[in-house]
Amino acid sequence: MYLPRSLISHLYQQLMHTNHSQSSPVLILVSLEPDALCACRILAALFRRDYIPHKIQPVSGYNDLATAGEQLVQPMKLQLGGSGGVVICLGVGGMVDVSTVLGLDNVSDGEDPSGGIQVWLIDARRPWNLGNVFAGRPEDALQTIDGNARSIAPDVVDGRIQSSYKPGQGGVIVYDDGDIDEEMATERDAFLALLKMPEVEDDGVVLDDSDSASETAQSVDGERPSKKRKSWSDREGEEDEDEENRRPRQRRRSNSSNSDGSSPTRSPRHQRRDSHSSNDSPAPSQSPRSSPPPSAQPASPRKLRRRLLRLRRKHEAVLHKYYSLGSTYSEPISSLLYSLAEDLGREDNNILWQAIVGVSSLELYGRSMTGVGISTSLDAGGSAGWGGQRGERIRQVLRDEVRRLNPPDPKEANGERTRGETYGVIPCHGLSPTDTSIQLSPEPRFLLMRHWSLYESMLHSPYLAARLHIWSDIGRKRLHKLLAKMGVSLSQCKQSYTHMDMELKRGLRQSLLKYAPMYGLDGLVPPPASAGRGKEGWGFVRSWGWKACLSAIDVGVIVGAILEVGKSGIHTDATGKTYDRHDPKREIVDEDGNLENQAWVERFWEAYDALGNIEALKAALPTALHLHRAILRTGTSLIEKRQIRHLRAFRMAVVKEGPDVQLFTHPAALTKLALW
Numbered sequence: 135m136y137l138p139r140s141l142i143s144h145l146y147q148q149l150m151h152t153n154h155s156q157s158s159p160v161l162i163l164v165s166l167e168p169d170a171l172c173a174c175r176i177l178a179a180l181f182r183r184d185y186i187p188h189k190i191q192p193v194s195g196y197n198d199l200a201t202a203g204e205q206l207v208q209p210m211k212l213q214l215g216g217s218g219g220v221v222i223c224l225g226v227g228g229m230v231d232v233s234t235v236l237g238l239d240n241v242s243d244g245e246d247p248s249g250g251i252q253v254w255l256i257d258a259r260r261p262w263n264l265g266n267v268f269a270g271r272p273e274d275a276l277q278t279i280d281g282n283a284r285s286i287a288p289d290v291v292d293g294r295i296q297s298s299y300k301p302g303q304g305g306v307i308v309y310d311d312g313d314i315d316e317e318m319a320t321e322r323d324a325f326l327a328l329l330k331m332p333e334v335e336d337d338g339v340v341l342d343d344s345d346s347a348s349e350t351a352q353s354v355d356g357e358r359p360s361k362k363r364k365s366w367s368d369r370e371g372e373e374d375e376d377e378e379n380r381r382p383r384q385r386r387r388s389n390s391s392n393s394d395g396s397s398p399t400r401s402p403r404h405q406r407r408d409s410h411s412s413n414d415s416p417a418p419s420q421s422p423r424s425s426p427p428p429s430a431q432p433a434s435p436r437k438l439r440r441r442l443l444r445l446r447r448k449h450e451a452v453l454h455k456y457y458s459l460g461s462t463y464s465e466p467i468s469s470l471l472y473s474l475a476e477d478l479g480r481e482d483n484n485i486l487w488q489a490i491v492g493v494s495s496l497e498l499y500g501r502s503m504t505g506v507g508i509s510t511s512l513d514a515g516g517s518a519g520w521g522g523q524r525g526e527r528i529r530q531v532l533r534d535e536v537r538r539l540n541p542p543d544p545k546e547a548n549g550e551r552t553r554g555e556t557y558g559v560i561p562c563h564g565l566s567p568t569d570t571s572i573q574l575s576p577e578p579r580f581l582l583m584r585h586w587s588l589y590e591s592m593l594h595s596p597y598l599a600a601r602l603h604i605w606s607d608i609g610r611k612r613l614h615k616l617l618a619k620m621g622v623s624l625s626q627c628k629q630s631y632t633h634m635d636m637e638l639k640r641g642l643r644q645s646l647l648k649y650a651p652m653y654g655l656d657g658l659v660p661p662p663a664s665a666g667r668g669k670e671g672w673g674f675v676r677s678w679g680w681k682a683c684l685s686a687i688d689v690g691v692i693v694g695a696i697l698e699v700g701k702s703g704i705h706t707d708a709t710g711k712t713y714d715r716h717d718p719k720r721e722i723v724d725e726d727g728n729l730e731n732q733a734w735v736e737r738f739w740e741a742y743d744a745l746g747n748i749e750a751l752k753a754a755l756p757t758a759l760h761l762h763r764a765i766l767r768t769g770t771s772l773i774e775k776r777q778i779r780h781l782r783a784f785r786m787a788v789v790k791e792g793p794d795v796q797l798f799t800h801p802a803a804l805t806k807l808a809l810w
Contacts, residue, residue: 136267136308137295138315142470143477145254148301149220150184158210158219159187163202163226166194166738167499167802168693169258170225172468172492175745176485177222180475192738193226194731196235203236211238211249218250218304225467228257231265232306248304256309256470258501260462264325264453266306267314268293292326311465324452327445334442463501468492469528476535486535487572487686488745490674493528495690499802500809526670533574533669540571559640562632564677576643577673577685578659581762584683585755588627588634588642589617594762596810601654605770616653620645678748692751695758696741698803700733701750730799761803764794769810 137145149160160181164174174190181188191206193199210216223232232253233239239247255266289299294315295307308314314322433441472489475481561575562584579597580588592598592613602616603609617627622638622645631639643659650658660671674686684692744750771792772778778787789798789807798804 135269135290135293135295135305136310136314138310139312139473141295141297142309142474144295144297144299145301145307146180146474146478149186152301153184153186156217157187158217159189160219161206161210161221162188162190163193163199163221163223164190164738165225166192166697166734167225168495168690168697168741169466169468169492171693171697171738171741171745172488172495173224173256173466173471175488175742176468176471176475177224179485180478180480183480190742192735194734196230198731199223199226200235200237203238207236207238207251208240208249210251213249216249218252220252220254222254222256224256225259226257227253227255228259228266228308229261229263229461231263233266250302250304252301252304253306254309255306256467258311258463258465258467258496260313260464261457261459262308262314262318264321264456267308267318268322268325269329292322309470311470313464318456320452321456324449328449328453331442331446334439334446463496465524465528466493466496469532472535481535481539483539483570483572486532486539487676490532490536490572490686491689491693491745493532494674494686495694498687498690498694499805530670532674533672536572536574536674540573560643561675561677561683562639563683564679564681567679569677569679572674572676574669574672575675575685576660576662576669576671577675577687578643578646579657582688582691582755582758583631584685584688586631586759587629588622588631589624590628591631592627594766596806597658598655599766599769599810604766605773612653616649616655619649619652682748682752684748684751689745689751691762692754692758693741693745694802694806695761696744696754697734697737698800699757699761699797700737701740701744701754701757734800761797761806764797765803765807765810768792768794768798769807 162174162177164170178188178190180186191202193202207221208214210219210221212218221236227235232255233247236253238249238251238253289296466489468489469492472481472485475485560577560583561573565571579595580591581595583591586594593604593610598604598613599609602612604613614624617624620642622642626634626638646659647661650656657671660669660673675683676686677683740750740754744754768789772787772789778785789795789804798807
């Protein structure tokens with residue numbers, strides 16, 4: 135089943151009304167990604183406000199998801215003494231049959247397969263597992279009539295939940311971001327048709343155009359069907375079919391002697407017309423259309439079976455085409471949960487900031503509506519190329535929410551914030567010790583610019599690396615020439631950005647707009663706001679008083695580094711002893727991956743706490759800088775040593791030596807290296 139976007143708060147409101155002190159806690163299964171992490175914080179904030187008990191469980195993969203199902207979900211079943219409840223999957227489970235993975239289908243005959251457990255599935259990965267979307271309902275809610283499964287509940291129509299739906303029936307419910315209702319009508323019809331079809335054994339019968347043409351000719355002319363490609367299972371209907379085909383021949387022989395000038399090869403239809411008109415006067419000019427139409431012969435079992443197989447294969451081809459589109463990403467789940475909070479009237483600056491960070495983090499990992507890759511460069515600059523038109527619509531909604539929740543102070547009509555947004559000055563500090571507002575900023579495509587030097591920020595930017603070939607001496611010379619044309623000396627740009635000359639920082643954006651196109655860097659920085667395009671491509675910045683000022687991209691980089699490397703390299707094993715995973719002298723035996731999963735869970739809680747604590751974010755800044763220095767070193771080494779193999783459909787490189795090999799054991803860190 136799926137919940138349409140227009141009813142996004144329906145299930146949550148029902149959960150609020152049915153929750154009581156004896157209710158089992160809501161179990162939240164979260165993948166180890168910044169977007170899912172931000173969505174988890176939004177959902178946890180809503181639960182805390184409504185006094186709904188909940189439990190958060192990080193999930194590092196499908197094996198971990200199956201383990202969570204065995205240890206945490208199955209004990210909630212009514213058959214095992216549990217009280218049922220709600221399980222929410224954030225960023226995990228959308229591409230698999232989640233009921234099977236969680237073990238909800240392991241029941242005896244006649245029992246409720248859901249066990250009173252309702253699974254909410256919120257995931258940005260595509261393609262969906264269509265069994266979750268259009269089925270996902272417990273078997274006891276289906277009634278078998280004439281071999282077809284028909285829903286007896288009027289509150290679910292073709293898998294779509296209606297406003298009259300009441301929870302408590304269990305099953306899997308997918309949160310729709312709009313794609314299912316708008317773009318998946320063909321897949322829905324094919325899936326539901328296959329679900330209602332009777333089971334037919336496919337013995338490898340070849341169905342081609344010649345079979346279709348022969349069956350059409352048989353239905354029109356009444357000729358005997360061809361005996362090509364007959365299998366042993368078709369012999370049962372052959373005798374009846376032969377009897378039907380013999381009758382016209384017997385009629386033709388009996389009527390051939392009664393009609394003058396009739397040919398023995400005439401069709402049975404003409405013979406029947408002659409026999410009816412034998413007692414009347416001959417009418418040679420009579421039109422054949424005046425004769426009554428022949429009675430349709432009932433289709434043989436063999437024909438029905440072949441038609442059913444052809445229809446079944448047609449629907450299966452539709453589903454196969456959908457599953458063959460490849461992995462893509464839809465609307466970030468943090469944005470979807472912000473829509474939930476907005477529909478409930480619970481939005482505020484903290485929840486809005488979590489949604490902004492989650493949306494911005496997808497660009498860092500190259501996750502777009504067309505797959506994994508580098509976003510296209512547009513003249514709008516900034517993040518305008520990510521996600522196409524839909525991605526820009528999402529960011530425009532977030533920009534409107536920033537203006538609504540952070541209105542300018544009327545006493546400072548000509549203050550620093552107004553001047554900054556008007557002239558495009560990049561903010562680097564708050565306006566007051568208590569300023570925690572979010573504002574728009576024309577962020578260039580640099581990396582951690584406020585916390586690095588301008589030179590290092592440009593040097594480690596994946597956007598500049600791909601266009602200037604930073605790994606080579608020629609590429610670095612081009613970078614030096616760009617800085618020289620901008621009027622920024624190497625001594626100035628290698629200082630900390632916060633300590634640079636104020637005049638250089640004020641004119642940095644205008645200099646980039648003027649000289650960047652000379653080096654093929656169109657879209658390096660967003661243009662000034664205009665009436666037609668607004669502030670397309672502009673980023674988001676939040677201040678924590680005078681403590682710090684971070685952009686959403688900066689927070690996404692830091693949180694991602696915590697998840698991939700850890701705030702510190704020190705971890706604790708099962709015996710309680712601490713160790714450093716990145717110590718090359720220490721040999722770690724982890725054949726079953728338990729230590730790796732344990733380390734990833736520790737990093738999850740570090741990142742979860744850092745999202746709500748500015749001091750923890752600042753403490754993790756060195757980790758992010760270290761990770762991106764390692765990406766530059768390793769990428770440069772792979773290119774210089776010619777270790778990248780060009781294959782037919784992709785390129786491949788193996789990271790097997792160097793001081794930073796251990797950093798790339800996490801798949802997300804390896805993805806950043808590949809995008810670089």
